[in-house]
Amino acid sequence: MKKAVLYINQFFGQIGGEDKADCKTIIREGLVGPALLLQQHLRDTEITHTIICGDNYISSNENEALSLILEFLKDKKTDIFFAGPAFNAGRYGVACGLVCKRVNENLGISAVTSMNEENPGVELFRKYVYILKGGRSAADMRNNIKKMAELGTKLISGVKLDSAEKEGYFGRGLRHQIFTDPPVLSADRAVDMLISKLYGMSFRTELPISKVEMIPIAPAIKDMSKATVALITSGGIVPADNPDHIQSASATKWGKYNISGMDSLHSGDFKTIHAGYDPAAANEDPNRVLPLDVMRKYEKEGRIGRLYDYYYATVGTGTTQGEAARMGREIAQDLLTAGVNAAIVTST
Amino acid sequence: MRLEIGNFYTKDILFGNKTEYRNGVLTINKAEALGVVNKDDHIKEADIIIAKPGDEVRIVPVKEAVEARCKISGASIFPGVTGELTEAGTGRTHALKGASILVVGKHWGGFQDGLVDMSGPGALYSHFSKLLNICLVADTDEDFEAREQQKKNHVLRWAGMRLAEYIGKTLLNMDPEELEIYEMHPVTKRQMEVQKLPGVIYVMQLQSQMEASGYNALVYGWDSNKMLPTFMHPNEVLDGAIVSGSFMPSSSKFSTYDHVNNPTIKRLYREHGKTINFLGVIVTNLNVNLEQKTRSALVVARIAKSLGADGAIVAEEGYGNPDTDFIDCIVKLEDLGIKVVGITNECTGRDGSSQSLMTLHEKADAVVSTGNVSELIKLPPMKTIIGEIGALARDGLSGGWEGCVNPDGSLIMENNAMFCGDGISGFSIKTVVEY
Numbered sequence: 001m002k003k004a005v006l007y008i009n010q011f012f013g014q015i016g017g018e019d020k021a022d023c024k025t026i027i028r029e030g031l032v033g034p035a036l037l038l039q040q041h042l043r044d045t046e047i048t049h050t051i052i053c054g055d056n057y058i059s060s061n062e063n064e065a066l067s068l069i070l071e072f073l074k075d076k077k078t079d080i081f082f083a084g085p086a087f088n089a090g091r092y093g094v095a096c097g098l099v100c101k102r103v104n105e106n107l108g109i110s111a112v113t114s115m116n117e118e119n120p121g122v123e124l125f126r127k128y129v130y131i132l133k134g135g136r137s138a139a140d141m142r143n144n145i146k147k148m149a150e151l152g153t154k155l156i157s158g159v160k161l162d163s164a165e166k167e168g169y170f171g172r173g174l175r176h177q178i179f180t181d182p183p184v185l186s187a188d189r190a191v192d193m194l195i196s197k198l199y200g201m202s203f204r205t206e207l208p209i210s211k212v213e214m215i216p217i218a219p220a221i222k223d224m225s226k227a228t229v230a231l232i233t234s235g236g237i238v239p240a241d242n243p244d245h246i247q248s249a250s251a252t253k254w255g256k257y258n259i260s261g262m263d264s265l266h267s268g269d270f271k272t273i274h275a276g277y278d279p280a281a282a283n284e285d286p287n288r289v290l291p292l293d294v295m296r297k298y299e300k301e302g303r304i305g306r307l308y309d310y311y312y313a314t315v316g317t318g319t320t321q322g323e324a325a326r327m328g329r330e331i332a333q334d335l336l337t338a339g340v341n342a343a344i345v346t347s348t
Numbered sequence: 349m350r351l352e353i354g355n356f357y358t359k360d361i362l363f364g365n366k367t368e369y370r371n372g373v374l375t376i377n378k379a380e381a382l383g384v385v386n387k388d389d390h391i392k393e394a395d396i397i398i399a400k401p402g403d404e405v406r407i408v409p410v411k412e413a414v415e416a417r418c419k420i421s422g423a424s425i426f427p428g429v430t431g432e433l434t435e436a437g438t439g440r441t442h443a444l445k446g447a448s449i450l451v452v453g454k455h456w457g458g459f460q461d462g463l464v465d466m467s468g469p470g471a472l473y474s475h476f477s478k479l480l481n482i483c484l485v486a487d488t489d490e491d492f493e494a495r496e497q498q499k500k501n502h503v504l505r506w507a508g509m510r511l512a513e514y515i516g517k518t519l520l521n522m523d524p525e526e527l528e529i530y531e532m533h534p535v536t537k538r539q540m541e542v543q544k545l546p547g548v549i550y551v552m553q554l555q556s557q558m559e560a561s562g563y564n565a566l567v568y569g570w571d572s573n574k575m576l577p578t579f580m581h582p583n584e585v586l587d588g589a590i591v592s593g594s595f596m597p598s599s600s601k602f603s604t605y606d607h608v609n610n611p612t613i614k615r616l617y618r619e620h621g622k623t624i625n626f627l628g629v630i631v632t633n634l635n636v637n638l639e640q641k642t643r644s645a646l647v648v649a650r651i652a653k654s655l656g657a658d659g660a661i662v663a664e665e666g667y668g669n670p671d672t673d674f675i676d677c678i679v680k681l682e683d684l685g686i687k688v689v690g691i692t693n694e695c696t697g698r699d700g701s702s703q704s705l706m707t708l709h710e711k712a713d714a715v716v717s718t719g720n721v722s723e724l725i726k727l728p729p730m731k732t733i734i735g736e737i738g739a740l741a742r743d744g745l746s747g748g749w750e751g752c753v754n755p756d757g758s759l760i761m762e763n764n765a766m767f768c769g770d771g772i773s774g775f776s777i778k779t780v781v782e783y
Binding site for chain 1: 472610704713
């Protein structure tokens with residue numbers, strides 16, 4: 001008999017609704033809520049425990065919640081870890097993705113969850129976790145649970161999975177070659193595709209290329225000597241204690257740090273937490289990534305009106321386009337509110 | 349322009365006293381055939397070995413594949429390369445089908461050379477596994493490149509073409525079992541019903557990345573690096589106007605065999621007059637200089653537009669740097685209102701997580717993907733090796749590395765080294781999917 005564990009939130013764990021979203025992690029033996037349904041679809045696999053955690057609790061106490069779960073699972077010899085389904089519930093989806101990712105990374109246990117395509121958890125965690133394409137609401141519970149059971153069973157048995165499309169999970173960005181079955185020559189596939197394209201019939205590319213959203217460049221500033229300029233970096237330059245706990249990769253957070261009265265960034269006071277490049281040069285002189293020294297010089301020379309009192313920082317490695325866009329919008333809004341006219345964005 | 353290709357379907361190949369083709373059996377007088385090979389003093393040693401589908405045979409390093417042919421007119425089958433420069437694509441050509449001449453290094457391989465398995469899991473990866481292969485296994489005195497990763501393989505490749513001509517000549521005065529007719533009228537002189545169909549052009553981006561001579565694909569003997577894109581009749585390609593080069597990881601290549609058997613051209617021919625008006629072929633290149641890339645893409649797009657093309661298939665003989673030419677060419681064609689389908693392989697890394705092509709563009713919305721060059725492939729040992737298995741690990745074959753061949757002969761390699769395995773010419777039965 002194989003062993004499974006299911007993670008659910010306070011609502012599906014029958015603790016309560018939004019008012020109980022601060023509920024701490026609870027580990028129950030046996031089946032709670034959706035676990036009953038999931039168990040019905042599992043053969044030769046027993047759900048030994050149901051883990052329940054409030055959506056708000058895990059989002060603001062990530063480390064505590066995760067350590068408890070990981071510590072508990074450490075010696076349980078769990079074969080498969082399930083979470084959700086989370087449908088279109090945003091915080092729940094993010095929690096499911098996060099727990100699955102960490103359980104898989106830290107303990108090597110295969111993990112499966114399910115969410116709706118609009119759930120922000122999809123873009124954040126699809127690269128790391130099998131996230132089945134789920135419905136928008138709990139009305140799809142039966143169907144989503146059944147698919148989770150099917151994929152979980154496959155993962156336990158070790159059979160090679162089919163493509164993301166055939167299995168029904170969100171692609172993890174891993175492209176591999178396969179033999180067409182039945183075999184069709186690339187010549188025939190190309191000519192058939194061209195005929196479809198020429199005759200206005202539907203066709204499917206074998207190499208999907210996502211549309212790049214082009215952002216128009218802001219109009220030029222006519223007189224820089226009167227402009228307030230801000231510094232922004234995706235190069236991970238933060239105060240040495242990284243007060244906002246910005247992640248070293250796949251960042252979801254940005255920080256805003258006071259630089260008023262400073263002429264340059266001192267090594268030791270500031271450092272990079274970016275895991276995607278050799279930090280030696282940046283740590284030796286953080287101005288190399290965030291050029292405060294040069295900006296102060298420009299300020300003194302009157303080439304810019306003023307350098308804004310705060311700079312903004314995040315980490316741009318492994319960061320999803322969706323997260324980067326969100327952080328960009330938030331920072332831009334903050335700059336607008338502060339009356340900043342221009343920004344210089346540096347990378348690594 | 350009318351080309352007749354008379355096909356002779358080989359069922360078996362033997363050695364004997366006389367080189368002849370009879371009742372589907374090709375007999376080769378080995379001594380005489382080797383005499384043709386040895387006409388070049390630079391050949392140090394040579395042998396001919398037959399490898400058949402299902403044999404427990406691994407062939408490596410494979411440098412080139414050529415189909416045995418002759419022109420009834422007596423003209424050269426590779427005009428401007430092995431003989432006088434005449435026009436390819438007219439008259440009658442006789443071809444030995446179901447067989448190919450594989451040019452194999454006796455010892456030394458290089459970046460551009462590949463592997464063919466005649467049975468087992470490796471046989472799925474190359475269309476040459478299904479052919480009776482006349483393996484010319486030889487070594488040369490080209491010591492200047494013996495230990496170079498990049499090899500021109502000149503002596504061996506030319507010997508392969510001579511052998512193809514020698515064997516092809518046995519078909520000269522015989523009646524073919526099948527006659528294929530390839531005939532297409534000048535673009536502006538076609539029947540109304542044909543003119544009404546969408547015009548389609550086939551764009552061949554030939555491998556031409558080397559600045560030095562001797563490595564790039566040849567068009568009527570001319571280095572494709574040194575040319576501007578040119579319009580050709582498809583018959584010319586099917587009749588030996590293009591000879592493969594000796595650069596680019598093996599799986600991405602078009603062998604000379606692939607050119608004269610190009611499945612994309614053949615399929616476009618079959619559609620001609622039914623669903624499309626097949627206008628012809630634009631032969632272009634994959635140079636590394638940005639201005640040369642842009643110039644070629646501009647000229648391709650303008651030739652296609654001037655010919656009235658509504659659609660195009662663009663095939664890229666390579667990956668990496670040439671991806672820029674591939675995408676640029678597609679974008680420039682689409683910008684002129686020509687609907688494009690691209691044929692290419694991908695380089696997504698061993699774990700599949702890397703970006704498929706060096707550059708991407710949303711206008712490349714219809715692409716046939718023929719493989720991932722960096723996919724890892726494990727192969728069991730084979731009873732017999734034709735060539736030298738150590739070359740895969742030792743000589744910088746793309747797809748091989750030091751230690752990739754185990755002492756028992758089993759191996760692990762990247763798809764890169766599968767000889768013409770990604771079938772950009774149209775032979776691939778592979779695709780790439782997301783996991």
